[in-house]
Amino acid sequence: MTKADIISEVFDKVGLPKQDAEELVEMILDTIKLTLKEGETVKLSGFGNFVVRQKRSRKGRNPKTGQEIEITPRSVVSFRPSMIFKDHVIETDSATDGAVPAGQPAE
Amino acid sequence: MTKADIISEVFDKVGLPKQDAEELVEMILDTIKLTLKEGETVKLSGFGNFVVRQKRSRKGRNPKTGQEIEITPRSVVSFRPSMIFKDHVIETDSATDGAVPAGQPAE
DNA sequence: TGTTTATGACCAAGGCGGACATCATCTCAG
DNA sequence: CTGAGATGATGTCCGCCTTGGTCATAAACA
Numbered sequence A, B: 001m002t003k004a005d006i007i008s009e010v011f012d013k014v015g016l017p018k019q020d021a022e023e024l025v026e027m028i029l030d031t032i033k034l035t036l037k038e039g040e041t042v043k044l045s046g047f048g049n050f051v052v053r054q055k056r057s058r059k060g061r062n063p064k065t066g067q068e069i070e071i072t073p074r075s076v077v078s079f080r081p082s083m084i085f086k087d088h089v090i091e092t093d094s095a096t097d098g099a100v101p102a103g104q105p106a107e
Numbered sequence C: 001t002g003t004t005t006a007t008g009a010c011c012a013a014g015g016c017g018g019a020c021a022t023c024a025t026c027t028c029a030g
Numbered sequence D: 001c002t003g004a005g006a007t008g009a010t011g012t013c014c015g016c017c018t019t020g021g022t023c024a025t026a027a028a029c030a
Helices: A003-014 A020-038 B003-014 B018-037
Strands: A041-045 A050-057 A058-062 A070-072 A076-080 B042-044 B046-053 B058-061 B068-071 B074-081
Touching: A003 A020, A003 B018, A020 A041, A020 A050, A020 B003, A020 B018, A041 B003, A050 B018, A050 B074, A076 B046, A076 B074, B003 B018, B018 B042, B018 B046
Parallel strands: none
Antiparallel strands: A041 A050, A050 A076, A058 A070, B042 B046, B046 B074, B058 B068
């Protein structure tokens, strides 16, 4: 799934014009992006947290030459998924009961 | 920053009613969530990819009791940020000296 | 819709950073 | 007000991470 698919989804569900939906999606992503670039954590309840972590200098290597190099300290973005993603497929009790909407009504 | 802040951002920029904005943001997140739950990768160009990885069984332990346990195989969601998050400020033609201005960007 | 552009995947090898198991309780986001 | 989520403690091993040319594809453009 790509960005375009999400846009189509918005278009489909809300009826928002494609270009508006696109602008909207981009804006949301951009907002998150900018926030992270400022080093601030983005908490999305029911989804996950984007955390900016400071990595110290460490030793890496050029995989091509094998040359050992110094990886400079840097900020990295780490995503910590909400527990909703924990793949507990909660089997209700009987496998025969397929009528249960497999999964996540919690919202 | 939380979800509410993003909603406010949408409200501010687009003028969409708060509740509509909220519904929209939730819908987008939900779409991503469901896609990931199906094991499909979500690619957001210019932002990052959400990848579902299959983790094999491994040994862990109960940090409370120290009891060694078997961690069951499971799916985990991994986020791989786009390279735009790489904090290299790529100056295309930054003038005369090739020297990096000490302590200018980064954080 | 078709074409162009640019973002990103890939792959090599090896070392080590850190993510993650559990579970009760408190905090704060919704 | 409610409940989702953070926290913490410890040891293990997973996979991230480096470069860079080239190719695939999403996105931007017409």
